[in-house]
Amino acid sequence: MSQTGTDRVKRGMAEMQKGGVIMDVVNAEQAKIAEEAGAVAVMALERVPADIRAAGGVARMADPTIVEEVMNAVSIPVMAKARIGHITEARVLEAMGVDYIDESEVLTPADEIYHIKKDDYTVPFVCGCRNLGEATRRIREGASMLRTKGEPGTGNIVEAVSHMRQVQSQIRHLRGLSEDEVMVYAKENGAPFDLLMEIREEGRLPVVNFAAGGIATPADASLMMQLGADGVFVGSGIFKSNNPEKFARAIVEATTHYDDYKLIGELSKDLGTAMKGMEMSNLTPEQRMQDRSQ
């Protein structure tokens, strides 16, 4: 008797990724560079977030040819993005055998109100969150892994920092609440009461929470690990830099040894130019991907 698609199997898969770096790739060649550099998984995309920003228009699930090409190129897990609420894109990716689906605000949402009911799927999902309310709603919908939303494709870490700090701080606050206060807190944050009680008891989320959205340097990766991230996603940062191989290796090492500052100093030498960043105040409300879902 065996069971597939259980919470333990889906969440466990994310546990195995801890302390690792998940890299965005757009073809087999980049996927191999990522694997060689020590990535724990790759995210197969048609365009990295910075290019999605530049291209404008509607961003959708990648062409399955690209996803397949990446799946055939590497032996590490392959993730892919589906639009928020796009049940069919998610089912297609599941049928293709993708190892993890990112229901992602980087793509243009297909549904402005509802997310996918993710516990219906055998494949696990990762979702973005900015606070404990979003985190717990996504978990209750069936997300097996979380990540900060940050502000993707900007090369600016400020939003990811804010989202990681917010979730951590809310968990600390929750631990000090009495049971009757948790009910009001649940109401105010739109968070499922029973899940809040569980988090209050355990002192942590029941799934891993990675950092994502704006990580551009090894020092950024280390910063997010110090703030309590279980691992990092690097999107545009690697293949928008001058020397992707070196950059990818440096980010992996900085994530493993995030508190070894001498090492991070060494890793940061002569990396070439990091991606050009964007200042948050220059983004119009429509350009803020993090606000595309609640």
Added chain:
Amino acid sequence: MTTIGVLGLQGAFREHIRSVEATGSKAIVVKRKEQLEEIDGLIIPGGESTTIRRLIDRYEFLEPIRQFGESGKPIFGTCAGLILLASEIDGSYDVHLGVMDIKVRRNAFGRQRESFEASLDIEGVADDFNAVFIRAPYIEGVGGNTKVLARYDGHIVAAQQDQYLACSFHPELTDDHRLTEHFVKMVEETNKTLAL
């Protein structure tokens, strides 16, 4: 007191620490090869075997871990850890530590959607053990000196060869600590023998 180290380069090492502590032993995260001096037994956790291997190379862990095992000190590899211990890997993939006489197949049960949990009988260790398999490898064949401890669907998923213990699944993801306990006992017994 027995100290168990858990290789902490990447993967689910904190869960192993918790599991060892639940058996009443001391556990430390090993991130530097010098720390091998401080421990009596080593657990190589689940994670991505290719990632862990890259980091093992970069921090020159390969030879020190081999020597650690050859000195008679026990090593327990789970999932990715099992792949790292194997002397032969299907598909001519690079052999890593190569200290255990087993041939393994990576991702042998399929991709993530085929990952599963099942109840196993582990010979001499535990009956009805809830085993969690995640993109798991299995053992295709073992050398004469290696004892098969458990099979699933006919495939070998746990084995022991002297001081080396390996399994395809993740004992650290459940609250059943019987397999970890078995390893801790192996370490305690070795401690006594090495002290003589």
